[in-house]
């Protein structure tokens with residue numbers, strides 16, 4: 001950071017973060033800024049931007065729609081739009097209106113002609129303009145904002161000065177400059193950026209809009225047409241990147257996506273709860289969130305599968321079985337159809353009906369669509385005969401023939417309606433039926449594995465499992481095409497089965513997807529082995545796979561320890577390199593039950609004591625334990641009088657401890673973590689590899705420090 005600048009008063013220390021000690025009253029009127037004090041000038045700009053935003057909001061609030069709307073429905077819709085707009089224009093006191101500034105060397109788009117004037121842009125969460133319509137703050141997603149994230153000394157992108165702002169509460173208290181086009185200035189790491197990354201975590205996930213990194217920005221700003229898959233270790237910002245990509249796409253393709261819709265898919269409710277504030281903070285209120293289970297909820301899920309059955313039910317070959325079973329409902333006609341109209345009888349012979357049915361089957365239409373087309377086709381055959389005999393029937397006649405009872409009866413016979421849930425029920429309950437449709441697709445053993453031990457009698461009484469619901473969803477799609485959205489973000493994708501990928505894929509057949517995951521964190525028996533395979537199941541085989549390796553969450557000492565597991569759980573994956581400067585702390589602590597002469601002491605009080613130690617620090621604390629250990633630890637916590645939260649519940653300055661069953665830890669993070677008994681976490685899973693992966697997830701949730709407590713021996717892979 002050098003000292004050449006358009007800014008006349010830039011102090012000399014090239015690497016300094018310039019700061020003031022006390023916050024200024026930015027809300028009140030600000031006098032003419034001291035021209036020699038750049039910070040005062042920036043604060044004046046903040047103040048006038050806030051005033052401009054207030055005026056924008058007041059303009060919208062004062063809109064009188066009585067004269068422009070003809071009826072109350074329109075008025076209602078318009079009023080809704082207006083109140084959404086007012087909400088979007090709110091000035092949130094603790095969210096900086098802008099966080100950066102770019103001074104271009106030339107006017108953007110002016111072909112960089114000699115003498116063209118540079119322009120200055122303030123970069124923020126939303127666009128703000130003054131009374132004349134001139135921009136005071138530019139939306140971070142606008143093309144002119146891009147160099148804020150991407151420009152470097154090597155490629156300055158026509159930027160003379162990049163300035164980052166530091167805030168304390170809502171007050172602008174510091175700035176930091178980089179003169180990207182100045183060859184004399186050395187490239188350095190931004191201190192403000194570093195501070196932002198190191199900031200303690202309390203409350204739900206927050207946006208990273210001020211500090212998106214170049215490799216992340218490439219993913220955020222990739223176009224709507226293509227699907228992007230991001231492989232990245234723990235804390236590399238996959239979730240953050242996925243959410244910011246949605247915000248970017250909504251900005252760049254607003255109209256199209258408003259029509260087609262966007263959806264974020266996460267692994268469970270707690271996770272969705274944890275991330276739900278990010279998009280609204282970026283001004284995007286319309287994005288839906290769901291789990292895969294929510295998407296396929298055609299039946300009530302009350303049952304579970306053992307791992308072996310779930311693996312087979314989640315296998316893509318099940319799609320073939322279902323398709324076969326669905327099509328088996330079509331029976332070739334053996335009799336003619338006779339349509340009586342007035343005094344005449346029209347006959348469509350069986351062989352002609354057969355041709356129609358064959359043609360529909362070959363066209364590979366949805367079962368339901370073909371079923372609707374069939375009566376029209378039969379009616380058409382009748383119409384051709386009418387024309388041949390000199391009549392001139394029109395469309396209405398064709399419709400009437402299609403609705404004729406003889407035609408309806410034939411259609412019911414040939415192409416009967418199919419209830420998707422009943423179809424799946426029969427496959428799982430009836431060994432002979434399954435054998436017919438799985439022949440050559442599933443082995444005898446596999447068929448036995450998925451058959452119900454006690455066959456259910458009805459859709460209502462069946463104890464459907466999550467995997468069954470996905471099968472029903474697939475069958476539903478065979479009957480009727482699933483509605484496709486414009487864009488889908490799929491987080492923690494590594495845990496999906498091939499059938500689940502298909503379920504997500506059919507919700508974006510006409511759109512695109514952002515697929516986020518980490519092969520090393522796959523903890524389902526069917527976890528993804530390769531992204532190529534997964535993307536093929538999703539129907540997005542041409543997606544690009546990007547890799548993120550810089551870690552923003554886990555400190556070096558902790559990630560180094562956790563990475564010992566990598567060769568055992570995902571050989572070939574590169575360990576995450578932490579970008580945190582604070583090395584954090586990491587401690588292995590042996591718990592000794594029965595200390596102090598108390599025979600009944602199970603050692604849990606010592607785990608609780610570790611939590612109490614960490615609660616003395618600022619920020620959130622997570623106690624992560626094998627699911628089976630949760631009841632005992634709950635008891636120990638309440639015995640010590642410590643209140644705790646469940647995962648996904650918002651931490652507040654008063655309640656900062658969350659007790660997290662290892663099975664729900666994925667995607668979450670806490671400033672400090674106590675990881676209870678690694679051995680139990682591993683043993684809680686059906687096989688060792690899954691157990692070690694679960695442990696890897698649990699070990700990588702801490703932002704500032706980790707204490708691993710153990711009474712049993714540690715898994716040897718950690719040695």
Ligand SMILES: Nc1ncnc2c1ncn2[C@@H]1O[C@H](COP(=O)(O)OP(=O)(O)OP(=O)(O)O)[C@@H](O)[C@H]1O
Nearest residue numbers: 208211212213234235236237238239240552553667
């Ligand atoms: N560019 C950035 N600037 C500041 N913080 C960042 C940046 N990128 C990511 N982070 C922070 O790092 C943490 C981890 O990010 P995130 O949860 O998106 O990672 P992840 O790859 O999804 O992790 P996991 O694999 O564990 O689910 C979050 O607190 C996020 O805000």
